[in-house]
Amino acid sequence: MPRRRKPLLLLGVSVLALAWPASCADPVLFPVAKDAATSLYTIPVRDGANHVIDLAGPLLWSTCASDHLPAKFSCGDPVCKLANAYRPPGCREAGQPCKQQCKAYPYNPITGQCAAASLIHTRLVANTTDGKNPLRQVSVRAVAACAPRKLLASLPRDAAGVAGLAASGLALPAQVAASQRVASKFMLCLPRRDEGVAIFGGGPLFLLPESAIGDFTYTTLLSKRGSSSYYLPVKAIAVGKARVPLPRDALATGGVVLGTTAPYTALRADVYRPLVDAFGKALTREWNNTRRVAAVAPFELCYDSKTLPGPTRIGWLVPDIDLVLEGG
C-alpha cells in the first residue's frame, strides 16, 4: 500500500439523506438492487438498464448504440463546463483543451479507468411517489455521457453504465431536480438484496406501513476542492464506548469519505491497527472464551463463530464500533 495520505474510510451506508431547500412537485423513485456477484448497488435508469450507483460519481454514463447522435454542446456551453467540473483521478485524457465538440470523461469507480465520451440527451423513466405507493410515471430529461464498452469492465454483467450521485450539475440528483422541479435532495436506502430505493426530491419514506423515516440523526457532509465525493466529519472512533487512541489529525477534515463501491469499510493503516487491537481487547475482556481462527482474506482478525456471543436478530453481541460525528 502506498504511504500517501489517502482518505481514511469508505463507508457502506444503509440510509443516507442529503438535503437542500425544499420545493413542491412529487419526489421521483427508482428501485435499488444489490448485485450478488460484485456487491455493487444498481439502479435501473435509461430504458430500465441497470447502472451502478456511485455516490462520488459526477456523471450519468452508459454505453450507447453505435448509431447514436451526440448532442452538439459547444466548448463554452454551461453543460460542457458542468461535465468537466471534476477531473477523474488518474484520467490522463481529461483536462485537454476543448477544441470543437464538448467531451466528458466518464470514470469506472472499480477499475479506475476513464475514457473520452460525447454527451447525449436522454430520458429516464421512473415513478413519482408519496413515500408509500407509486403515483404516476414520469419521463425525466437528462444529459448522459456515451462511454465505450470497455469502460464496463468489472461492473455487474447486466450493467450498462454508472449513475453518479455526487453534488455536481450532471449527477442524477441535480438532473432530476432540474427536470422535475423537485428539491435538490435525495434519499438512498441501500438494500441487502433488492428492496432498496433512491428517492429524488425529498421524503417522506415509509419503510413499514405506519412509520415514516423521520427519527434520523443528522450530520453535516463536507466537500473538498477538486473532489466530487461526500466527506464525513468524524471526530473519533470508539470501540465498546471507549475511544480508540489514534495518531494526531488522523481524522482531520476530509479524511473520511463516503462511498458505495467498496463492500467493506476500508481504513488507512495508521487507523486500522489501533482499531483492530482495541476491538480484539474489548471482545476478550467481555467474552473470555472466544477463539481466534486462521485469517480469511481480506480480513485478518477472525473468530470461530461458535465461540462468539449471539447471533441475535440484529447481529453478533460483540463490542460496537462507533464513528463519533461532529455534534455528537
Ligand SMILES: *[C@@H]1O[C@H](CO)[C@@H](O)[C@H](O)[C@H]1NC(C)=O
Ligand atoms: C411504476 O409503478 C408501476 C406500479 O407499481 C410498476 O409496474 C412500474 O414498473 C413502475 N415503473 C417504473 C419505471 O419503475
Ligand SMILES: *[C@@H]1O[C@H](CO)[C@@H](O)[C@H](O)[C@H]1NC(C)=O
Ligand atoms: C472468564 O469469565 C468468567 C465469568 O464471565 C469467569 O468466571 C472466569 O474466571 C473467566 N476466566 C478467565 C480465565 O478470566
